[in-house]
Amino acid sequence: MSPSAEEAAQALREIDAIKERAAGFQDYQAESAQLILWGAANSIGLVATALFEQHLLLIWVPLVLLCLVAGALLARRTNALLPGIGWRYLLILGAILFLIVALHAVFWPLSPEQGAMIAPLFVGVLYFLRGVLLRPRYLVIGGALAGLSLLSFLFAGPWFWWAMAMTWGGTLMLSGVWLGRR
């Protein structure tokens, strides 16, 4: 028997809901692995910075390069689910790195602590905006990243690097786990 108009409308609503759910699921899954990767890298880098503050470039350049390679490989793995994610991923990271370098050039001299705040604040605001426009979990993640990092900058004093390893790196990792468990 043919379904009624009401049943047909209900089925179409169901299809739309599943489409949205599937897109969100794929999005969160792709994001999860990246957040864990960059969270772990940042925590390692920040702890290393706390221990060897005079070797900033030696710590961060290889770490970021290594993460870029690993992140690109991860993005390629999820490429099957989200076409075009590979080049978008590299463009986004390129934009973040560009902002860090550009702000250093514009506001030089910056203390290492000030320089270390650029990425967390920028990424935090980016996630917040994505949350407002797209998916609610990003709103929480963005708020937590920017807010907790700022608290570390304002109140951690001599423990800044250690605090950032937890608030910035740790929050990235926890966010990744949270998205993955969706």
Add this chain to the structure above:
Amino acid sequence: MQTPDEIIHQPVRLKIMAALNTLGSSQWLEFVALRRIVDTTDGNLGAHLNTLESAHYVRIKKDFAGKKPRTRVCLSARGREAFASYVAALHAILELQTLDTDSGETGD
């Protein structure tokens, strides 16, 4: 009027088809991911997947990811066509009702 496909016109199978239809033609979705999207139990999902596979609407591939067994599902070309026809049939039902309503109002 086209009647909606009875195989697809079941809540869980409809969700499965809708979820798989969001992927490209040669893209596979892991069973675990599909279960989370459809929000059902392993047994229920497995039973409905078997029904869809019998109708040749989905393809199921079982392999190993490292040492862990993995089941992946993909919408077949026939399944994609059937889903498109199903959605078209639903729209046709709605349009027909709109026409009926309009003609009823004109008749008044």
